[in-house]
Amino acid sequence: MAEWLQAEVEFASFYSYRVPDLSPSFALCSPVPSPAAIRLAVVDATIRHTGDVNEGHAVFELMKRARLELQPPSRVAVMKFFIKRLKPEKPTKGKRASVIESTGIREYCLPWGPMVFWIESDQPERIAQSLQWLRRLGTTDSLASCTVGAGTPNFASCIRPANGLTLQTTNFAQRPVFTLHELKPETQFNQVNPFADERPGKPFEKRLYVLPLVREKVGENWVIYHHEPFAA
Secondary structure, rough: OOOOEEEEEEEEOEEOEEOOOOOOEEOEEOOOOOOOOOOOHHHHHHHHHHOOOOHHHHHHHHHOOOEEEEEEEOOEEEEEEEEEEEOOOOOOOOOOOOOEEEEEEEEEEEEEEEEEEEEEEEOHHHHHHHHHHHOEOOOOOOOOEEEEOOOOHHHHHEEEEEEOOOOOOOOOOOOOEEEEEEEEEOOHHOOOOOOOOOOOOOEEEEEEEEEEEEEEOOOOOEEEEEOOOOOO
């Protein structure tokens, strides 16, 4: 029988999740990670802790079909930074591959309070153990720790798929809308294995989500959102 797990994620400092299809040179971010990032972070944590890719494969199959609900932090500040970065230089004949310096814009988020998500699984003990090994959520600069317990989601507080919603109604007006990645139902482990040499095919699909956030303050290069549940 499937049971819900509640996971509270505390970030060490800033985090950043680039919106799909945007250039790394102008990387706008979402205030919450994509559902796919959460699922794969649990798989990555399992492999890194156990050293067993087969165990990661088993957890991937559980996470792929698990129901997932995500609640943003109570407040989130989103800030734009002008950064210098290193990127690979295209190799040319007779020249060794190297890196070159470039500049770009990247957004980072700073949360107040934990991000909470719920996972419904028919093997909750196995997923709970993997969640306790979580040390980052997606990108390498999104360091985090996770506390796991029992609990059921408050659906009004969670992000909602925008498909079929009337976004102009009072309930959804002024709410931020973001495109996020989710795993395709047919995605195979070899397409997302973080330690594989090659990852064939396209494992992700893009979905539109409405976030239960309301803009509170806006500056020249920053915005602060606060969490506000959807009306019943």
